[in-house]
Amino acid sequence: MDDIVSNKVRNILTDYLEQNHKRKTPERYAILDTVYSMSGHFTLEELNEELELQNFHVSKATLYNTMNLLLSVRLVVRHNLKDGTKYEASFRNVNHCHQICTVCGKITEINSPIIVDAVCKARLKRFIRDSFSVYIYGMCSSCQTKLNRQRAKKAKAKQKTKPKKKT
Amino acid sequence: MDDIVSNKVRNILTDYLEQNHKRKTPERYAILDTVYSMSGHFTLEELNEELELQNFHVSKATLYNTMNLLLSVRLVVRHNLKDGTKYEASFRNVNHCHQICTVCGKITEINSPIIVDAVCKARLKRFIRDSFSVYIYGMCSSCQTKLNRQRAKKAKAKQKTKPKKKT
């Protein structure tokens, strides 16, 4: 299962490196593998920690270089969110829909065939589409609950402090 | 025309500030006005330059603070793109579709009723949607042209250097 994906993405990388006369260094493959072993969004630091766990040490420069390379091969996606830069493994042409709570920042990846279908069908001006990301902003259920509680509290407090209307 | 928008967003800001017991400082309104006078995406520095042109000086700290404030009121949107952080004036609930060329980085804002409709209709898990951004990645027409030219060139060069097949 995972091996199939792993091989596919390794092959994509290899093709890219060969076609662009770039070197097939162990660092590049190790980073690719680790990226694909991580689940969901992760930071560069988290990626680095994971690599260290596997006793594979790379410098920051190499990490940045390689991630940019993977980015341009579209094997990873970079999101710049409220709480910093996050990466995500991503096959080419894989489309992502994210639900982002603007209050607590929680991100949930959702699967919405309706959206995917619409974006694929949409007419674009002189443009060959490859993939897309959708970010839907709003409020998650737990923040809604919190907000409601706060409002109830406030309303109560107001009743106590301002029992009379001005006249 | 613009005055109507300007007044609307000023009112939104005013309401927010009053409701949250924050101060209505001249800086906040000046920054808001300038943000809404700028077209498309802009960096913080560009915003600052524009403010300076209008002889309105603000410190970086205030710029960042105020932009974060406007961000939380959803009067501006922040994009973190390949070439850094960009801001954009945005009414609440205004939805944006972007076409991003992964080769040259050019961003075009597109209007796609199909996409807007789909995202609005999509079912979300326990989430109150507010607004959304769509980023469609691919290749713009000028990069397509360039690429085709390069390929033609390469093919020609290959014919010259490798006229024989190996046997």
Place this chain on the structure above:
DNA sequence: ATGTCTGCAAAGCTTTTGCACTGAT
């Protein structure tokens, strides 16, 4: 009068760069 907001400068992060060395081609 009060305490928030601002300006300035310093600190703290993140990302890039320079240079010497290593290793893929």
Place this chain on the structure above:
DNA sequence: ATCAGTGCAAAAGCTTTGCAGACAT
């Protein structure tokens, strides 16, 4: 044998923070 790619450390950018003073309430 080359020179792209790497590691390390320093530099450069970007964003936040601390503190003193200003000003909206």
